[in-house]
Amino acid sequence: MLRRASQVVFERKTLLGIIASVGLAGGGILWLTGRGDLAALAWAGGTAPVLLALFFEIVTSLRRGDVGLDIVAALSMSAALAFGEPLAGNVVALMYAGGQILETYAQGRARNEMSALLGRVARTAMRYAGDRLEEIPIDTLAPGDVILIRHGETLPVDGRVDEGEALLDLSALTGEAVPERILAGGEALSGATSVGPAFRLRCLRPAAASTYAGIVRLVEAAQQSHAPMARLADRYAIWFLALTLLVAGGAWGWSGDPVRALSVLVVATPCPLILAVPVALISGLSRAARSGALIKSGGMLEALAQVKIGILDKTGTLTHGRARVTDIISAGDVPQDEILRLAASLDQASAHVVANALIDAATARDLPLSPPRDTEEQAGTGIEGWVGGRKIALGGNTYVSRRSGNSDPRTLGDGLPADAMTVAVAIDGTFAGLIVLRDQLRPDAGAMLGRLRAAGIARLVLASGDRPEIATAIGRSLALDRVEGGLDPAGKVAIIAQERAAGPVMMVGDGVNDAPALAAADVGVAMGARGTAASSEAAGVVLLVDALEPLARAVEIARRSRRIALQSVVVGLGLSLAAMGVAALGYLPPVQGALLQEAIDVAVILNALRALR
Structure with a gap:
């Protein structure tokens, strides 16, 4: 359903782009053949549908209380038609429609890694019934059932290798390219792909409660959440809009020429710019998912990028959580x-x-x-x-x-x-x-904490429910900044409140008792996405596998993606402001200004796509 809706949006934006392109090309041919009057009509015809669609989007946004830079694009197209500059209006319309198409393409490319998790598991499984095999729907599998996993198949449920050994590709869950060998009796997670001989798997959980099913639910929620809600550019929309109108009005009043006002509006139309920011954030979400960490929204990615204090539970987080x-x-x-x-x-x-x-x-x-x-x-x-x-x-x-x-x-x-x-x-x-x-320390605990510090997290705290002497020994071995033991869920929430005075707080935990703390932190990180655990529901970030390394990678990716998004805002708006000044002085006609702004915006969007790498 989500993919179908995205396709409809893409087709509608493509149609507007085609209309703007046909209007621009047709008007150009008419102008070259000496039919300037018809050329003006063609350019106006290429502008009007895009302008109407834009007005509809602006009204919808204003009803939600959102004021965006799209208003500048609407003003510039309207002014171009009103002041007898249809060519400039058509260029702006093509720029806007083209930016919308590019945004949809970029977001689709950025979502590919997350979407790849969906639909990988077959709808049926081969279950042993005595000495024979029967094909049944995976949602009818029950704990204790034994199924055959063939080469190339994706495990539909969590289970134990019943006999022999399994060679599994976990790259879809962890990003790790090297297959893992699991001996008989070892646990194998759903979502992994068999790259070795066929083996028997004894089901541990129903399909709906499996690790992979939990990941799919979280991915779907992340895709349907409005990741571009954290549109950094829109934070500057009101003052930028006011400044644009002030400069345009000043240029008109000082020169007496309304075309100068139009030129200012044209070069102040950063349509694809305001799309470049969500592209960068969605690219970050995609990269993090590929690395084994599911960040539920663009806003949560931005919050993760600004974390200064990390609070960690011990059991199941710094340790394996099982004796x-x-x-x-x-x-x-x-x-x-x-x-x-x-x-x-x-x-x-x-x-x-x-x-x-x-x-x-x-x-x-x-x-x-x-x-x-x-x-x-x-x-x-x-x-x-x-x-x-x-x-x-x-x-x-x-x-x-x-x-x-x-x-x-x-x-x-x-x-x-x-x-x-x-x-x-x-x-x-x-x-x-x-x-x-x-319950031993994870082998990668020390290295992960070092990477978190290198990524900019200045303070690391252990908040554990275990006895204080056990927590102190763990904290000393890992050189943590603060150690608290013997805490109940309310005590962990209190620690978060104390530490927040020094900056945004990330809480990393596992289990139902950590859910209140995960919800109270600026960023809650749950270890593993198995089933519908309360910790996974309360957290804003879910590590898709039972390992710490994806957390360090997620923080690094979040900081880089936010940095690229900020570059898009600062560079794009800075160049637009400079061009506005040149246009106000009369050195940049509307058509040339529209072409210059087009080049600026395309460059900014391509910069945003760096977050995918």
């Missing part, structure tokens, strides 16, 4: 791998968040898991059952101690880091050891 096995401490003769294998085998029957971490660690070590039986789980405390003829219990220290002769697992964990979490394991009634898990 991983980092060590196994044996209390006796049972090998470490056997402790992990038995614990992971039993945890196949558990829904606890740690269970996935143990299973992932065992899978990564190629340990064969056995089916558990006769399991009994106390939610949040521990689980026990039988694995291969052995009685296994794992969980908290107290839970396992009661099932292993009242041994004290805590003594084995002395000296572990403050942020370490342990799972005690008992085998056949004897305490066997501890499995150590930590």
Whole structure:
């Protein structure tokens, strides 16, 4: 629907451009054949439809309370017809219509990267039904279904590689050109494309709740938001319009020649100039999306470019947000791998968040898991059952101690880091050891923070819900400017309010508890676009993958795009002002002035397209 509407707009603008071109060319031929009277009619005929369309747009804008520089273009065309200068009016009409066409083309080109995300996934999937395959709509897929992903196909849902391995192209999500190899048991995100042999994928979420579906929804919202709302040039519209009328009126009154007023109006018609700014901003949105960060609007891109303070959550932001096995401490003769294998085998029957971490660690070590039986789980405390003829219990220290002769697992964990979490394991009634898990720092955290500082963010703050001692250790390792731990959602909002006194604030977080802070910040950045998480809905920027690098790239792109947009305003308006002065003195006739302004505006739009590179 959106693409169809854009096509209709483009066709209408193209028709106006054709009318203006035919009028200009036809009038020129008539003038060369000595039919000056008919030539004037042809030029007026090439101007009038464009002027009428422009008047309609101006009225619509004024009803919304918008005052734009389009009024200058309307005045110059009207004055040209009124003062008997139809050729100048036709040149201005062609300039305006041509600028509209160029804007539509440039915006379409700039949107290509975002639009490429839409429609990549097939409508159906090949699901295993016993020993055979059946083709079903992807919206009927359910968690637990196993589907076949063939070479060249895009994953329609999030899932785990069921067997073998997958070679996936993630460039549409991350901008990374090197394919990623995912072994059996590893998670694969929807939106990635298989570039290796066919493999089986076990669905983790329905299609509507998948990572890719969330990205598509966000892309559609970004495309339908009025990105050119942040039209920097229109901020100067009222005073520029007043100055134009003052100079035009002054030139007319001083010289007594109304044509001088027309010349001033013609060279003060920066029609494509006011379009160059949204082109630069939309180009920035496109570049950021290609790099793995979806910025929801042009206004948000401009806000991101001006951020001075970055506030970051810890869990899921500076860290991965999920515990991983980092060590196994044996209390006796049972090998470490056997402790992990038995614990992971039993945890196949558990829904606890740690269970996935143990299973992932065992899978990564190629340990064969056995089916558990006769399991009994106390939610949040521990689980026990039988694995291969052995009685296994794992969980908290107290839970396992009661099932292993009242041994004290805590003594084995002395000296572990403050942020370490342990799972005690008992085998056949004897305490066997501890499995150590930590939510480790992302490997790119330090480099990303360095890039943020290099991009102009002067202050970096850690605002974490974890214990203060854990937050302090993280802050010290990353050389952050301020560290606050033990915060609830209201506490994070309070930190944002305090830091805003020093400049615009960006909040980076993950999870429902970060949503209030993301909404309170000048720019909220959510980690990942999975499903319809509250954080993704509240944020103005969504990182399309679970990584930090796209954030640094997005800040750099936003600053560059805004800088190019400002160049378009300053250079375009500056040249227009200089030309107005020359025209007011009588050295620039209307037709030549219109041609000069055309050259200025085209150059400014081409400059705006640099934001795509």
